[in-house]
Amino acid sequence: MSLYAAVRHALVALVAACIFASGAVQAADWPIRPVKIIVAFGPGGAADQLGRLLAAELSNSFNERFFVENKPGSSGAIGSALVARAEPDGYTLLIAGSGPQLTGPAVNPNIGYDTMRDFTHIAMIGGDGYALAVNPALGVRSLAELLALARTRPLASASPGPGSLGHLLLEQFKHEAHADIQHVPSPGGGVGDVLGNHVPMALTALLTVGEHIRAGTLVALAVASTQRIPALPDVPTFTELGYPDVRGTTWFWLAGPKKLPPAIVDKLNREVRRIVQLPSMKQRFERQSLLTMDLDVAGLNRFLSDEVAFWTPLAKKVGVEVQ
Numbered sequence: 001m002s003l004y005a006a007v008r009h010a011l012v013a014l015v016a017a018c019i020f021a022s023g024a025v026q027a028a029d030w031p032i033r034p035v036k037i038i039v040a041f042g043p044g045g046a047a048d049q050l051g052r053l054l055a056a057e058l059s060n061s062f063n064e065r066f067f068v069e070n071k072p073g074s075s076g077a078i079g080s081a082l083v084a085r086a087e088p089d090g091y092t093l094l095i096a097g098s099g100p101q102l103t104g105p106a107v108n109p110n111i112g113y114d115t116m117r118d119f120t121h122i123a124m125i126g127g128d129g130y131a132l133a134v135n136p137a138l139g140v141r142s143l144a145e146l147l148a149l150a151r152t153r154p155l156a157s158a159s160p161g162p163g164s165l166g167h168l169l170l171e172q173f174k175h176e177a178h179a180d181i182q183h184v185p186s187p188g189g190g191v192g193d194v195l196g197n198h199v200p201m202a203l204t205a206l207l208t209v210g211e212h213i214r215a216g217t218l219v220a221l222a223v224a225s226t227q228r229i230p231a232l233p234d235v236p237t238f239t240e241l242g243y244p245d246v247r248g249t250t251w252f253w254l255a256g257p258k259k260l261p262p263a264i265v266d267k268l269n270r271e272v273r274r275i276v277q278l279p280s281m282k283q284r285f286e287r288q289s290l291l292t293m294d295l296d297v298a299g300l301n302r303f304l305s306d307e308v309a310f311w312t313p314l315a316k317k318v319g320v321e322v323q
Contacts, residue, residue, distance in 0.1 A: 027263035040079025046207035075161030076100030096255040099164040120260035123272035127291035158190025158202040
């Protein structure tokens with residue numbers, strides 16, 4: 001090797017070492033300015049509520065402001081794509097969820113990102129069950145009554161949007177019950193439309209409809225969980241009613257762009273897991289029937305990989321495809 005080549009090689013190695021060291025220092029000092037958490041849905045929904053809870057706790061943990069920015073559209077795909085393309089510096093994060101990250105890609109091959117390749121998955125927040133809730137004006141109090149009505153007149157059901165978990169659960173129910181029910185995408189999981197009686201029912205997250213069910217302004221016909229929800233003990237599961245494959249939980253977790261520095265990921269994973277175990281948070285989760293899983297980063301990635309493998313063939317089976 002010539003002297004010139006040797007010097008050039010040494011300089012390149014030195015620059016690379018400096019860049020690596022600078023990145024390590026930045027990750028160690030993170031955060032030194034406000035951190036934006038993208039919620040890919042509008043205000044008031046399950047992702048928004050959990051995002052704001054987490055942002056407040058992380059602000060206290062790191063003595064730096066964490067704030068939510070709502071970027072709704074395309075069933076969460078717009079906000080998710082923004083984070084997938086963001087700089088991996090730890091200052092743009094995402095409340096990832098089953099809809100945009102698991103069922104959305106399963107039904108839309110052109111969604112614009114790959115869940116396991118284009119994001120850094122950081123920490124599980126919690127899981128929310130789903131319920132089929134109807135406006136009392138529909139005049140039905142059971143799933144059997146609903147199906148009988150569906151044979152006499154057109155019905156529609158709202159969900160958070162095309163490709164959402166609510167959409168897939170609805171299609172699975174229709175497939176098993178041989179029911180003709182039109183799917184209606186609706187902001188906020190459809191709750192506003194059902195309360196206003198613009199759409200007679202919604203298959204959506206319990207976090208958005210639970211209070212309305214308990215207040216009697218909506219009537220729950222079934223829950224899409226494997227067992228009854230403690231906060232709604234009188235509401236049967238789809239399984240009990242003869243539809244065992246209509247089950248699912250919408251999970252929410254913290255994610256960021258791909259190539260997020262491991263030091264930042266580890267910091268956030270430890271802190272989110274601590275926050276979820278706080279007595280005040282555990283009480284709130286129990287009151288709202290939210291599920292939790294204590295996962296390290298590797299465990300979270302294994303879980304999400306398994307979920308992708310489950311929802312992709314199911315979407316094909318029920319014939320859901322969104323372009």
